[in-house]
Amino acid sequence: MIQVDNLVKTYGDRFAINNISFKINKGDVVGLLGPNGAGKSTTMKIITGLMSPTSGTAKVCGFDVFENPLEVKKRIGYLPENPPLYLDMTVENYLKYVTELKKVSIKECASNVESALEKTQLKDVRHRIIKNLSKGFKQRVGIAQALVSRPEILILDEPTVGLDPKQVAEIRDLINELKGQHTIILSTHILSEVQAVCNKIIIIHQGKLILDDSIENIQKLRQPQTQLNIKVRLDKDLSFEFKKISGVLSVNQVNPCSYRIQIEDDEVTTEAILEFIIQTKAGLLEMSVNENNLEDVFLSLTYNKSEEAVKI
Amino acid sequence: MRSVWIIFKKEFLGFFSSPLFFLMAFVATVLFSITFSMGIQNFATLLSNGMYQMGANPQQLNIHYAVFLQHLSLVNLLFIFFTPALAMRLLAEEKKNRSFDLLMTSPITSWQIVLSKYLSLITVLFAIEILAFIYIFFAQQMFQFDLLPTILTGTGIFLVGAVYASMSLFASSLTDNPMVAFIIGIVLNLGLWIFGGLADFTDHVAYKKIIEQISVNQHLQLMIDGIFKTSSIVFFISIIFFFCFLCERVIESSRWRST
Ligand SMILES: Nc1ncnc2c1ncn2[C@@H]1O[C@H](COP(=O)(O)OP(=O)(O)OP(=O)(O)O)[C@@H](O)[C@H]1O
Numbered sequence A: 001m002i003q004v005d006n007l008v009k010t011y012g013d014r015f016a017i018n019n020i021s022f023k024i025n026k027g028d029v030v031g032l033l034g035p036n037g038a039g040k041s042t043t044m045k046i047i048t049g050l051m052s053p054t055s056g057t058a059k060v061c062g063f064d065v066f067e068n069p070l071e072v073k074k075r076i077g078y079l080p081e082n083p084p085l086y087l088d089m090t091v092e093n094y095l096k097y098v099t100e101l102k103k104v105s106i107k108e109c110a111s112n113v114e115s116a117l118e119k120t121q122l123k124d125v126r127h128r129i130i131k132n133l134s135k136g137f138k139q140r141v142g143i144a145q146a147l148v149s150r151p152e153i154l155i156l157d158e159p160t161v162g163l164d165p166k167q168v169a170e171i172r173d174l175i176n177e178l179k180g181q182h183t184i185i186l187s188t189h190i191l192s193e194v195q196a197v198c199n200k201i202i203i204i205h206q207g208k209l210i211l212d213d214s215i216e217n218i219q220k221l222r223q224p225q226t227q228l229n230i231k232v233r234l235d236k237d238l239s240f241e242f243k244k245i246s247g248v249l250s251v252n253q254v255n256p257c258s259y260r261i262q263i264e265d266d267e268v269t270t271e272a273i274l275e276f277i278i279q280t281k282a283g284l285l286e287m288s289v290n291e292n293n294l295e296d297v298f299l300s301l302t303y304n305k306s307e308e309a310v311k312i
Numbered sequence B: 001m002r003s004v005w006i007i008f009k010k011e012f013l014g015f016f017s018s019p020l021f022f023l024m025a026f027v028a029t030v031l032f033s034i035t036f037s038m039g040i041q042n043f044a045t046l047l048s049n050g051m052y053q054m055g056a057n058p059q060q061l062n063i064h065y066a067v068f069l070q071h072l073s074l075v076n077l078l079f080i081f082f083t084p085a086l087a088m089r090l091l092a093e094e095k096k097n098r099s100f101d102l103l104m105t106s107p108i109t110s111w112q113i114v115l116s117k118y119l120s121l122i123t124v125l126f127a128i129e130i131l132a133f134i135y136i137f138f139a140q141q142m143f144q145f146d147l148l149p150t151i152l153t154g155t156g157i158f159l160v161g162a163v164y165a166s167m168s169l170f171a172s173s174l175t176d177n178p179m180v181a182f183i184i185g186i187v188l189n190l191g192l193w194i195f196g197g198l199a200d201f202t203d204h205v206a207y208k209k210i211i212e213q214i215s216v217n218q219h220l221q222l223m224i225d226g227i228f229k230t231s232s233i234v235f236f237i238s239i240i241f242f243f244c245f246l247c248e249r250v251i252e253s254s255r256w257r258s259t
């Protein structure tokens, strides 16, 4: 569906993106992750044909973005970082205009506008001038604008920026609902968002692709161990005893009553630890499991980038 | 072609939803009313008084030159300033608001963008010129005269306006600051006349001839005198095409530059 090969974009002698290649299949929902300035927006701009790369190629539905831009643009709905709004139009007229620009047949225009208004819950403000809307509503109009032509591919650059939590959840539901009908690429900094809606993750760091995999693989990849946080009543050092339980990798006594225990990821070890606490009558007050989540993967890949992380 | 129509329609209606257009129409109407009635009055005094007529040159005794030409020159003057003001919202302001990204990611070519915006701009100029012609048509009801030279002059002024439009649109494509686009547009429009005026400063016969051939003054003057040449039309269309072409190139190149 989307194939990107050795994409490079330089500004002067700085690399905005450096040799990025990936492939996205039909129906995928892809989360494009990376810290600020990683090159997410740049990658998206190239795929949408807004910008040309310094070198490399991008293909959408088999059409090269630069040789056949019109075919590509017909199939893409794009929400840029700044929603491209005409501030002195009404929401409805604006969406109608976008539909027409995207070459949707005249018959379908009206129904497309209706359903986009519906999906982004903009019906109440349809006759308002966009200039007078709040930031969150403008963002929603931006999302509606990307959806309105019912494109095969949706490219959303930080779609939930500026929205209130309820709206964020609703956009998430919307994306889940759109799954299957569209291939979606979205960029974001919010990891829970990616976990909630995406089935594939691409992480970019300093212009380089450092990870491109499905969500399940990533979670498996980084889960050889789990951390247990335990709080007991007894203020006697139990570290030594904990260490003797098989499967425990390390124990860290945070304060007299609290421990952080790294264990191998299996239930038997957890059970053994709990049994031990009960037997010693230490008085278990609290226990929580810190699973290795996406955030750890993300942070370890981008911030404290070690050799090991690069290998992944 | 449908895309051109869609953008044209949106831009054209957009002009009417901005207060700017109404301000311009207002200013134009006030000025037209004042100069036209004064022109007619002076002309009437001149005709009714045999004394004045003796020293006057024949052009002053012709309503076409004495009243209408003056009237239409005002249209030209207004166009010099109105066109860049109208054009600045077409591209520069779009870039500023980022709505330009929508056009750049829609299935349309740069040519379609330029063409539709250009057409909407000259349509508005046409509307302003119609305002000016209302006065002339009413004069036709009262006096007997040949309207044809005046219509030809009007066409000439409109063509000059169309040249301003292409230059102002080009200016608008250069920047994402509407004010800068406006100023560049005015400079280009005035530059057109300054360039034509250069002919008076050279004594070199060949240079003089060349400048006259490629300046609007000469071609417009021919039309004012009632001479219609296809070479004039070709001349105007070539300048218009040249600036529209530059404009299209600038838009296309924005993909390569940083946005
Ligand atoms: N017009 C420009 N001129 C020079 N450098 C630029 C320009 N636009 C972007 N860059 C650089 O390109 C790099 C990638 O930018 P990009 O906008 O793609 O980042 P991003 O991943 O979208 O970041 P964010 O999360 O902040 O949106 C950055 O280092 C940025 O400084």
Ligand SMILES: [Mg+2]
Binding pocket: A040, A041, A042, A081, A157
């Ligand atoms: Mg970005």
